[in-house]
Amino acid sequence: MQDDALEIExxxxxxxxxxxxxxxxxxxxxxxxxxLGDVEHIPMDQLVNTPAVLAPEDATVLVCAAGVRSTMAAKWFRKRGVHSVYSLIGGQPAWNEFVSAQAG
Known part of the structure; x- marks a missing residue:
């Protein structure tokens, strides 16, 4: 993963x-x-209406259904100085598959 990458595997x-x-x-x-797992739920419209919820220094991964909305939101936050925000490639299905595989 590159430090400036917007999307994350x-x-x-x-x-x-x-x-x-x-x-x-x-x-x-x-x-x-x-x-699955320890995930916060903040709908996109609520998140962008209260941008202070993301601290610029906190590493944050945004997840949607497939990665499209989370990429748009990550770009939006980066333009506003929150540079450690990423979009999860593959969205919720990719995350759940990963967590299930880790659980064995």
Missing amino acids: VGDVQQLEGLRLIDIRTADEVAVAPM
């Missing part, structure tokens, strides 16, 4: 110290397909 997530993993999908999407 699921296997590289563990390299980030003090990581916050935030699911930015809607409540309806989360109800249908919840994420």
Whole structure:
């Protein structure tokens, strides 16, 4: 993973110290397909309306259904000085597959 990379592979997530993993999908999407593990849920519209929720120094990975919305949100935050924010490649399905594989 490059330091300036916007997107991050699921296997590289563990390299980030003090990581916050935030699911930015809607409540309806989360109800249908919840994420596994320790994940915060802050819908994208709420997140961008309260940008102070992300501290510039905190490593944050945003997750959506496939990576499109999380990439848009990560770009939005980076333009506002939050440089340690990333979009998870593959979104929620990639994360759940990774967590399930780790659990054995």
